[in-house]
Amino acid sequence: MHHYLQISMDALDRQILNLLRRDARTPYTEIAEAVGTSEGTVRNRVERMTEDGVIERFTVTTHTGNVKAMIEIGVDVAVDTTRMSDTLAEWEQVDFVWQVSGEDDIVLVVDASDTQGVNQLITRARELEEVVSTKTRLILDERLG
16 A cells, blocks of 8 residues: 655755765764754654655665676566565565566565575566566666765
8 A cells, every 4th residue: 555645855854865875874963064954953854754754764785795686577467566565575685676667567676695596586486476477687786876
């Protein structure tokens, strides 16, 4: 179930978010200095954005030499893609599950320790009866926008 929140975000919220996207551990004092406000204001803004669901979770990106890939999944026409996405999101090496338009329905962004790990995820996806096709792309490089 998608609930679209009416979220009011201003320029300050966006500046704070941009700094946190680059490094989720940036101290509030440092953010406050960068955006020209107080540490308390930053703390309140972050807490409010977390409560409003703007910030879902703080993640740590590691450079462990892991293999990242996109596994594009086509499912049968009668499949509830939202429910299926929720199931796939529970899989351990899955970072993101996107429901997409186009020839495929669901894209998994996965982070496995090696290509064998990616292969196991592909096999696991193909074994699901709802899945009619998979296509995999290895992610070669990543930049934060």
